[in-house]
Amino acid sequence: MLEPPFPPDEAARLAELHRLHVLDTLAEERFDRITRTAQRMFGVPIALISLIDANRQWFKSRQGITDSQTPRRESFCAHAILQDGPLVITDATADPRFADNPNVTGPLQVRAYAGQQLHGRGGARLGTLCLIDSKRREFSADDLAALRDLAAWAELELNIYSIEQATLVAREKEEKLQAILDNAGDGIVTLSAEGAIETFNVAAWAMFGGSVEVIGQSVFDWVAPESRDAVLAAFTGGDIAPGSEGSVRREVACLRADGSTFPAEIVVTRLRNPKPGWTLIVRDASERKRVEKMKNEFISTVSHELRTPLTSVRGSLGLVLGGAVGEVPAQARSLLDIAAKNCDRLVRLINDMLDIEKIESGHMRLEMAPQQLLPLAKQAIATTESFAQQFRVQLRLQAEAVDARVMGDADRLTQVLVNLLSNAAKFSPEGGGVDVGLAWADASQSRVRMTVADRGAGIPPELADKLFGRFVQGDASDARAKPGTGLGLAISKAIVERLGGRIGFEPREGGGTAFFVDLPALPRPGAPAARQASVLVCEDDPDIARLVTMLLERGGLHAEVAGSAAEARKKLASQAWRAMTLDIGLPGEDGLSLLRWVRSQPATADLPVVVLSASDRPDGASAAAFGAMDWLAKPIDEDRLLSAIRQAMRGAKRERPALLHVEDDPDLRRVVAAMVGPGCDTVAASTLDEARRQLALRAFDLILLDLQLPDGNASELLASLPPPNTATPVVIFSGTETGAPLAAQVRSALVKSRTPADELLALLNRLIGRREQHNPAP
Numbered sequence: 036m037l038e039p040p041f042p043p044d045e046a047a048r049l050a051e052l053h054r055l056h057v058l059d060t061l062a063e064e065r066f067d068r069i070t071r072t073a074q075r076m077f078g079v080p081i082a083l084i085s086l087i088d089a090n091r092q093w094f095k096s097r098q099g100i101t102d103s104q105t106p107r108r109e110s111f112c113a114h115a116i117l118q119d120g121p122l123v124i125t126d127a128t129a130d131p132r133f134a135d136n137p138n139v140t141g142p143l144q145v146r147a148y149a150g151q152q153l154h155g156r157g158g159a160r161l162g163t164l165c166l167i168d169s170k171r172r173e174f175s176a177d178d179l180a181a182l183r184d185l186a187a188w189a190e191l192e193l194n195i196y197s198i199e200q201a202t203l204v205a206r207e208k209e210e211k212l213q214a215i216l217d218n219a220g221d222g223i224v225t226l227s228a229e230g231a232i233e234t235f236n237v238a239a240w241a242m243f244g245g246s247v248e249v250i251g252q253s254v255f256d257w258v259a260p261e262s263r264d265a266v267l268a269a270f271t272g273g274d275i276a277p278g279s280e281g282s283v284r285r286e287v288a289c290l291r292a293d294g295s296t297f298p299a300e301i302v303v304t305r306l307r308n309p310k311p312g313w314t315l316i317v318r319d320a321s322e323r324k325r326v327e328k329m330k331n332e333f334i335s336t337v338s339h340e341l342r343t344p345l346t347s348v349r350g351s352l353g354l355v356l357g358g359a360v361g362e363v364p365a366q367a368r369s370l371l372d373i374a375a376k377n378c379d380r381l382v383r384l385i386n387d388m389l390d391i392e393k394i395e396s397g398h399m400r401l402e403m404a405p406q407q408l409l410p411l412a413k414q415a416i417a418t419t420e421s422f423a424q425q426f427r428v429q430l431r432l433q434a435e436a437v438d439a440r441v442m443g444d445a446d447r448l449t450q451v452l453v454n455l456l457s458n459a460a461k462f463s464p465e466g467g468g469v470d471v472g473l474a475w476a477d478a479s480q481s482r483v484r485m486t487v488a489d490r491g492a493g494i495p496p497e498l499a500d501k502l503f504g505r506f507v508q509g510d511a512s513d514a515r516a517k518p519g520t521g522l523g524l525a526i527s528k529a530i531v532e533r534l535g536g537r538i539g540f541e542p543r544e545g546g547g548t549a550f551f552v553d554l555p556a557l558p559r560p561g562a563p564a565a566r567q568a569s570v571l572v573c574e575d576d577p578d579i580a581r582l583v584t585m586l587l588e589r590g591g592l593h594a595e596v597a598g599s600a601a602e603a604r605k606k607l608a609s610q611a612w613r614a615m616t617l618d619i620g621l622p623g624e625d626g627l628s629l630l631r632w633v634r635s636q637p638a639t640a641d642l643p644v645v646v647l648s649a650s651d652r653p654d655g656a657s658a659a660a661f662g663a664m665d666w667l668a669k670p671i672d673e674d675r676l677l678s679a680i681r682q683a684m685r686g687a688k689r690e691r692p693a694l695l696h697v698e699d700d701p702d703l704r705r706v707v708a709a710m711v712g713p714g715c716d717t718v719a720a721s722t723l724d725e726a727r728r729q730l731a732l733r734a735f736d737l738i739l740l741d742l743q744l745p746d747g748n749a750s751e752l753l754a755s756l757p758p759p760n761t762a763t764p765v766v767i768f769s770g771t772e773t774g775a776p777l778a779a780q781v782r783s784a785l786v787k788s789r790t791p792a793d794e795l796l797a798l799l800n801r802l803i804g805r806r807e808q809h810n811p812a813p
Contacts, residue, residue, distance in 0.1 A: 037132040037631055039113035040662055048116075048159040049089060055155070055193060058086065058093055066096035069164070069189050074098045076181060079166045081143075084153070084189055085112040086162035095193075099167070100143070109137055111167075115150035116160040121179050124148040126171045131627055132661070147172035149179070151186035156194050164189045222317035230254050230270060230313070242319055244292030254315060259296045262287035269303045270313070289317065298324050331392070341385060349378045387522040401444040401533060401724070403746075405557055408439045408448075408483060412473055415452035423460035423469070430456065434473040439483040440557040442727070442751075447530045451538075454523035455487040455550050462491035462548075476553050478610065481757055483556040488549035493542060502540070503528040527552075533724065535731040535757065555731055555757035570594040570680060571615040573603045573629070574647070575622050579669070583616060583647065586676055600624035604632065607639055614643040614684045616676075617663070627661060634662045643683030647671060681736055681803065691716045692736040692803040697726045697752070698768075699744050703787075707739065710796050715803065723747045731757045736803040740781075742769040753780050764802050768795070 042048060052058070066084055073082040081099035085092045092110040094103055107113050114132065115122035127133040127145050138145045150165035164186040166174075174182075216223055222239030226232060231251050235243075243249075243257050258266050269283045282304040289299045298320040306312045352375045355363060363371065416430045423430055441448075452471075459469040467490045476482035494502060503524045531538040536554040543549045569592045574580040580596045587594040597603035600621050607615075615633070619626035626646070633639045646666040664683035667675060681692070693716045698704050701721075708717040718735070720726040723746045730738075730752070738760070742749050753765065765781040767773050773784035783798060 036109070036134075036136045037627075037662065038108045038634070039110065039117065040634075042117055042160070044159060047157070048155075048161065051155040051157050051159040052086060052088065052161045055161075057095060057193065058088060060095075062096065065192050066189070067098075069185055069192070070096045070098045073164065073166060073182070073185050076185075077166050077178065079168045081167035083112075083165050083167070084162070085110070085150075085165055086153075087113050087116055092162070105138075111136075111138070111145070111148050112150050112163040112165055115163045115165070116152055119152075121152075121174075121182060122148070122150045122163075123174050123179070125173055143167075144169045146170050147174075149174045149182060151179075151182045153186055153190050153193060161193070220318075222315075222319075224254065224315040224317065226254055226313040226315060228311040228313070233312070239317060242291075242317060243289070257289055259288035259290050262289070266301070266303075269301070286320065297321050341381075345378060345382055345385070349375065349382065352378060384522075387526060390526050391522055401447060401530075403442055403444060403724070405440050406443050406445050406448060408441060408473055408485065409434055409437050411445060411448050412452060412471060412485065415449050415456060416471060418449070418453055419456040419460065422457055426460050426463065427465050428460045428463045429468045430460070430471060431468055432471045432473075436473050436475050436480075436483050436556075439473060439475070441483060441534070441554045442557060443534045443554065444530075448534075451527040451530050451552060452485065452487070454527045455552075458523065459487050459489035459491070459548075459550070463489045464491065475556070481556055482553050485552045485554075486549050487551075488543050488547060490543070490545075490547040493546065493548050494540060503538070532728065535727040537731075555727070569613040569684075571597055571603065571606055571612045573597045573600070573615060573621070573626070574618045575599060575620075576618075579618075579647075579671075583671065583676070586671065587680065592680065600626070600629040603629060607633065607636075607642075611638075612642060614645065614680055616645050616647050616680070619646060619648045630662050643680075645676075645679045645683050647676075684734075684736075693718065693733065694737050694739060694799065694803065695720060695726065695729055695735045696739045697721075697723075697744070697749055698739070698741040700741075703741075707795075710792060711799055715799075721745070723749060723751060726752060727757075730760050735760055735763050737799065738763055738765045739799070740765055740767050740769075742767060742773070750777055753777075766798065766802065 070082040070084060073079075079099075081097075083094050083098070083100070084096040085094055087107060087110065089107070091104045091107050092112050094100075097103070111122070111124065111127075111133065124130055124133065125147055127136065127139045127148065133139055133145075136145070145167055147168040147170065148165065150163035152160045153162045153164060155161050164182065166182065216236040219236060219238055222236065222242045224232060224235040224239050230253055232249055232254055233251075235249075249256070255263055255266065265285050265287050269285050282302050284300065284302050286298065286300055288296045289301075290296055300318045300320050302316040304314045304316075306314060352371055354360070356368065356371055356375060412432060412434065416432060420430060456469065456471070463469055470486070470488045472484070472486035472488070474484055474486075476484040528538050531552055531554070534554060536552060538550070538552050540548050540550045570587050572580055572583045572587070572594050574583060574596065575598050577598070580598070584594045584596060595606065597606050600623060603615075606612075617626045617630060621629065626648075630644060630646075633642060633644065644663045646661070646663045647669060648666065649669050665679040667679055691714055694711060695718050696704055696707055697720045698707075699721045704719045704721075708719075711717055718729055720729050721744070723744050726744075726749070729735075738752075740749050740752070756763065756765075767778070767781050767784040768787060768790070769784075770787050772786060773781075778784040782802060785795065785798075
């Protein structure tokens, strides 16, 4: 039995179904009249009005059966809502989707089925009016026309269901919303599409000293002159894609009625329904700014007034303990040791607070350069060894990736390791050990993992989600016995993320905790950059397999071939794949059987699959009905294949294609975002550092690259594209000519001044697997 997949709009579909408030209600004559009419008109034993809920099909009206609901996975109607137009099955025993369905093999003995979709007001397919027969049956065109008419009748009844109840619910929601608005601490303002004030709540009234006379006036009357450009950019800039709903946050200066200004945080949100407009949420930031100023003044005082005397104190203690003034009595030495250790604690606290301030203000500088990790790990262990000895803890290094290199700041990487090592030593049992590991994080050696593992008591569950916050101790119950600033992990997380990496922890088998840091690895000297196998080509014809592989690699993807279902199972079990192409006519086991196995395995249940077959898919059945994202008939068209694979790799939710635009010119970024339009998720990166971070965080369908950036030449990115972007196509769009060696590494190299907008748009659309659009120039 082929279980029906969820439709792409499942969340919205369920929301629309639940808004009807019809599920689990009593039988009603107005619905039963429809199913009785259908039963008599077509002479079938069973007629149903079936609604597909999350895990069941529920019958609002039923003739011929007693059950009020059945499992969704066994439902014919759950297949019907995956397509437009009626689902007709003339003989279920001959259909591979239903031949072994319990409703076919069990007491119902379903043979023939015809289901016409029932739509909600929003267009979602909520269920069906369906006919079921226990013998094989053909349905004529006149039969299906009559079924459509009856379904339209059922749709009408569904969508006018309980108008009074819907009105009551709407009135209650409106009253609750008004109460929330009236009591909200933030100012909430609604604006027309032109930016004129339409409504505002009590908090906005108090904030701006408003009156009813401001209705219809421009919102810019509430904005200080020096911030009007920033607010205008929030409304008209590229931060919110044209034609879409979205929000942008800004810090601006606002004007009170008396002409005084105050700092404010604003969130501008574009609204499209029920009519175009905007909402503006305003928060008075005066108190936050005052507290921040006090904090910054305090940190400045700490920096200038405490570091100097502490340095003197620490230096003097060191001289005394070193015998500069003669031999120190044993009793005095123990007291001086205590003073020296606590002086060091104060210095560490001050340094950590200064680091946090730099991180929050964006002033932390990173000296980026290729770094060998093994020497840094050894240096961090040497730095921490004396600290660990006071807990009688031994530090052990186990390095597998001995030649691993990353792009990073040596001092900051050492700081991260020292923080992790110090914590592990503190929380390890006396006489225990801390294991430091250096290994490849994946088979492609594109990421490297550093681990610091202890045998302590572990992380309490209540601290797991906030462990990397500021002033959080790893073991709150033992905070006095294990002193520390509580800032080390927060600083480490900020540093690692700035380097395009990830930091986390996991319980250690046998007790304890293993902290890990994953970083994008640089290619080893003399070795080609590792490539990530992306697409599995399941095809028994070697010539066609070779052709498909070549087409995929021309599209910037890497592919491997499985010549049979058995080989495909082995390859699918051995590693992760981003997509698979599948020939239906495989030797030994047909492709549909393999596809059912793929969907039954947790590791591959969501793997995007595109069918490549010598025959067209069955009439009336969509690719989704077989568990595939698309069905392409041979001979293979290159553009259609690449488009189908890229769309499949975006997932079953039909996500928008994602474009990373690495460009430091904000005007050009807005122009390109407007060109590709709201159908593409355009992410901007103005520096190499930001580009590396974005590339490590998510997969993109295309990278558009300007070479000259404030912090270096963007060609550095090509040498170490991290997963999941190792196979992402790159287009250089620069102000100067690209040299031949560099141009050979990318899909296309364009010069800005020589490339018409329509030519650039056509190239972008082709490479992201989208049909060409013609958006007006901004």
